Amino acid sequence: MLLRLAWRNIWRNKRRTLITLGMIQFAVVLATLMATIRDGIMNIQVENVVGGYQGYAAINDTGYVEEPSIDYTVPYNDSVQSFLKSKNLIKSYSPRIIGGGIITIGEKFKIGRVVGVNPELEDSLTHFSKSLVKGRVLHSSGEVVLGLGLAERLKADIDSVVFITGMGYQGNTANLMLKVVGIMKLSNIQENKRLAFVTLEEAREGFALYDGVNQIVLGLRDNTKAKQSVKELKKQFTDPVQIYSWNELNVPLYMLVEVNDALNIIVSAMLYFIISFGLFGTILMMLAERKREFGMLIAIGMKKSKLSYITYLENTFMAVFGTALGFVIAIPVVYYLNQNPITLTGRNAEDIAKFGFEPLVKTSMNFNIFMWQAISVLGISLFFSLYPILKIRSMNENKAMKG
Amino acid sequence: MNVVETQNLEKLFIDAGTKVRAVDGVSINVEEGEFTAIVGPSGSGKTTLLNMIGGLDNPTKGKVQVDSVELTELSKNELIDFRLKNIGFVFQSYNLIPVLTAYENVEFVMLLQGRDSKERKARVNELLVAVGIADKAKNRPSKLSGGQQQRVAVARALAPKPKFIIADEPTANLDSKSASTLLDIMQQLNEKERITFLFSTHDQRVIDRARRVVTLTDGKITEDKKVDA
Ligand SMILES: Nc1ncnc2c1ncn2[C@@H]1O[C@H](COP(=O)(O)OP(=O)(O)O)[C@@H](O)[C@H]1O
Ligand SMILES: [Mg+2]
Numbered sequence: 001m002l003l004r005l006a007w008r009n010i011w012r013n014k015r016r017t018l019i020t021l022g023m024i025q026f027a028v029v030l031a032t033l034m035a036t037i038r039d040g041i042m043n044i045q046v047e048n049v050v051g052g053y054q055g056y057a058a059i060n061d062t063g064y065v066e067e068p069s070i071d072y073t074v075p076y077n078d079s080v081q082s083f084l085k086s087k088n089l090i091k092s093y094s095p096r097i098i099g100g101g102i103i104t105i106g107e108k109f110k111i112g113r114v115v116g117v118n119p120e121l122e123d124s125l126t127h128f129s130k131s132l133v134k135g136r137v138l139h140s141s142g143e144v145v146l147g148l149g150l151a152e153r154l155k156a157d158i159d160s161v162v163f164i165t166g167m168g169y170q171g172n173t174a175n176l177m178l179k180v181v182g183i184m185k186l187s188n189i190q191e192n193k194r195l196a197f198v199t200l201e202e203a204r205e206g207f208a209l210y211d212g213v214n215q216i217v218l219g220l221r222d223n224t225k226a227k228q229s230v231k232e233l234k235k236q237f238t239d240p241v242q243i244y245s246w247n248e249l250n251v252p253l254y255m256l257v258e259v260n261d262a263l264n265i266i267v268s269a270m271l272y273f274i275i276s277f278g279l280f281g282t283i284l285m286m287l288a289e290r291k292r293e294f295g296m297l298i299a300i301g302m303k304k305s306k307l308s309y310i311t312y313l314e315n316t317f318m319a320v321f322g323t324a325l326g327f328v329i330a331i332p333v334v335y336y337l338n339q340n341p342i343t344l345t346g347r348n349a350e351d352i353a354k355f356g357f358e359p360l361v362k363t364s365m366n367f368n369i370f371m372w373q374a375i376s377v378l379g380i381s382l383f384f385s386l387y388p389i390l391k392i393r394s395m396n397e398n399k400a401m402k403g
Numbered sequence: 404m405n406v407v408e409t410q411n412l413e414k415l416f417i418d419a420g421t422k423v424r425a426v427d428g429v430s431i432n433v434e435e436g437e438f439t440a441i442v443g444p445s446g447s448g449k450t451t452l453l454n455m456i457g458g459l460d461n462p463t464k465g466k467v468q469v470d471s472v473e474l475t476e477l478s479k480n481e482l483i484d485f486r487l488k489n490i491g492f493v494f495q496s497y498n499l500i501p502v503l504t505a506y507e508n509v510e511f512v513m514l515l516q517g518r519d520s521k522e523r524k525a526r527v528n529e530l531l532v533a534v535g536i537a538d539k540a541k542n543r544p545s546k547l548s549g550g551q552q553q554r555v556a557v558a559r560a561l562a563p564k565p566k567f568i569i570a571d572e573p574t575a576n577l578d579s580k581s582a583s584t585l586l587d588i589m590q591q592l593n594e595k596e597r598i599t600f601l602f603s604t605h606d607q608r609v610i611d612r613a614r615r616v617v618t619l620t621d622g623k624i625t626e627d628k629k630v631d632a
Contacts, residue, residue, distance in 0.1 A: 001514050008502035292497045301487025
């Protein structure tokens with residue numbers, strides 16, 4: 001009976017109810033879209049930077065985090081390798097020797113990074129063979145694969161001869177002469193402009209690093225759970241401080257993600273602040289309109305708690321239904337933009353690209369975002385539903401009936 | 404047997420510094436089955452007296468007993484419950500729940516009391532016939548005339564067979580024909596069901612229907628006379 005009464009009360013002023021529902025719906029759609037687009041753009045960024053070359057987790061010396069110098073090494077022996085192979089959390093791994101140097105072709109040169117890798121292991125981690133735009137992957141010493149940006153800068157082509165002069169392990173000088181066998185496009189725009197891949201053996205010889213490597217990058221079974229996975233691995237590794245998750249290795253990017261999340265919360269909060277006013281207005285109107293009726297109901301013996309319950313049901317229903325309507329629109333749109341990202345073009349796109357962002361509008365299908373929207377709207381409606389309850393509690397039925 | 408007994412009932416309002424003794428030492432007994440009018444000019448204290456008897460307002464002084472229960476000793480919530488179980492109300496206006504049909508409005512108090520559905524159905528149908536609204540059972544109040552709405556309110560008050568019914572100027576907003584019809588119905592049901600009616604009015608045609616007329620002047624009973632049918 002109470003339910004029936006609440007239901008009919010909702011529809012007694014259709015226009016007001018529809019306006020309220022529309023307001024909630026609009027806010028949910030807007031907040032959800034904004035949050036998923038922001039989250040999506042950030043995900044692309046993280047995926048490009050972290051999911052590409054950097055990796056979601058890595059083993060390296062603690063000093064290497066502050067100063068990525070070739071002098072900071074970690075062991076890469078049988079016991080380390082068997083650890084890496086035995087852990088289910090680790091899907092793939094790639095040992096790297098990373099040295100800096102001046103990379104020269106003919107008269108053109110650029111300061112870049114030379115990364116010594118085991119081609120098979122590296123491919124299983126970063127699938128870098130798929131990023132090749134020209135040539136092939138590394139087969140043996142004496143070969144180099146350049147990032148596309150670097151290659152363009154050096155006007156390199158397949159078979160170009162590359163000289164690299166740099167600083168080797170513990171002050172040794174490094175001199176390498178290599179032949180370009182491939183050119184690949186790295187998703188991280190910065191790395192694309194400076195990386196040169198050689199074999200691990202080539203780097204060992206060239207940089208005089210005969211023991212250990214600078215970094216072992218880890219591919220995790222579930223990248224979205226990088227932090228937890230790393231925490232788990234730390235417990236099992238002999239030198240726990242040397243395992244890092246991406247957010248520890250790339251603090252600026254992680255801070256950007258955090259700021260973005262905080263912005264999402266602020267923007268959503270502002271939107272919800274606006275609907276709060278709408279909801280509150282509706283509730284005030286409802287109370288004014290029904291004051292006499294409430295007085296009469298209490299007079300004939302309806303418990304205040306029952307009356308409160310009806311108003312509570314009405315407000316909660318509007319909030320839940322409005323949110324549901326919002327999702328009916330938001331979810332398909334979010335899904336569509338997730339499947340069919342919009343590529344921005346023109347000047348704006350160039351500006352975005354300057355910041356190292358890919359000019360792509362893609363939403364994330366992040367369940368947490370939907371859940372938080374729902375929780376927020378429910379929280380707000382719960383909060384505002386308290387107002388009529390308080391009003392009814394202190395209501396004097398005689399006065400209320402006089403209007 | 405007395406359904407209502409009051410002793411030296413008094414209500415003092417303090418309104419913007421001025422004191423108004425709206426009800427001033429009223430002692431009155433109402434017996435079961437009475438059809439009693441409280442009369443007096445506007446401002447004489449009729450509403451205030453009925454509110455105290457109906458448990459809607461607390462006396463400043465004095466006692467009110469309904470069916471031997473002292474109302475002044477009940478808490479606010481106990482009073483609400485007491486009203487639900489013992490007293491029927493017909494107000495001057497705004498009696499009905501606008502989103503419920505005539506049928507549902509009559510049923511409402513019985514529902515609040517938790518009566519079973521068979522009993523409710525029989526009783527509501529019986530009363531809708533008795534007040535002449537059976538053909539409009541499915542109409543909402545906005546589709547009923549003022550007189551019809553008051554008849555539904557009477558049926559609602561009667562439905563759970565309360566100890567007595569309080570009606571504060573039930574005809575004040577009605578034309579004389581509707582008022583007369585409503586009084587006919589109240590009288591019939593009073594006789595048939597022996598339910599006590601206590602109503603206030605300042606309309607002479609309504610006063611003529613009462614079998615006991617209590618006159619209030621400035622909050623005091625100045626006349627109390629029984630009229631033989
Ligand atoms: N809530 C109130 N506050 C102050 N004075 C009131 C209040 N209710 C009634 N009164 C005063 O009490 C007196 C009796 O009022 P009431 O019982 O409504 O009379 P009646 O119903 O006979 O017209 C009037 O003078 C009125 O102004
Ligand atoms: Mg009055």
